[in-house]
Amino acid sequence: MTPHIDTDRLLFPKLGIVYNLANPYLWTIFRILLGVWLIPHGFPKLFGDDAIPASKNFVNFGWDYPIVWAYFIGCLEFFGGIFLILGLGTRLVALMVAVQMFVISFAVLYPTWGWGKKGMEFALLWGLLCLILVIKGGGKYSADRFLPKEL
DSSP: OOOOOOGGGSSSTTHHHHHHHHGGGHHHHHHHHHHHHHHHHHHHHHHSSOHHHHHHHHHHHTOSOHHHHHHHHHHHHHHHHHHHHHTSSHHHHHHHHHHHHHHIIIIIITTOOOGGGTOSHHHHHHHHHHHHHHHHOSOTTSGGGGSSOOO
8 A cells, every 4th residue: 555645744735645646656667767777778788889898897807708798788788677667577687787786886896986987886876776676576567466476
């Protein structure tokens, strides 16, 4: 059940109408925003020329088949974003993206902190937001609700 906002506690009580109308949809909006954010990061890796630069991180890690890993990340970001928008496999996709963001934060960008310095704070934030999505799930308005089981 969605909590009801007590308009008596609001500085502008009329806003309570807006808050109460929007409240049931906020989790869906949150999930969709995460998905929309991911898609343009994966698209150039799959359909443009960003896979080669992305593969350099995997070369630096010493991993075999760095270009395959770059395309895997492109698929995760592009198709995973679509899945998050639909709310399909939400917890699994969010978990995979969270792991990706923590690797980016601590293996690629650490210890730099700061937006203008290509710091880790943005990737770390997105990793934490995805962890929230792992815990919460897709929500009431997701395709996951039609599956017999979910992660």
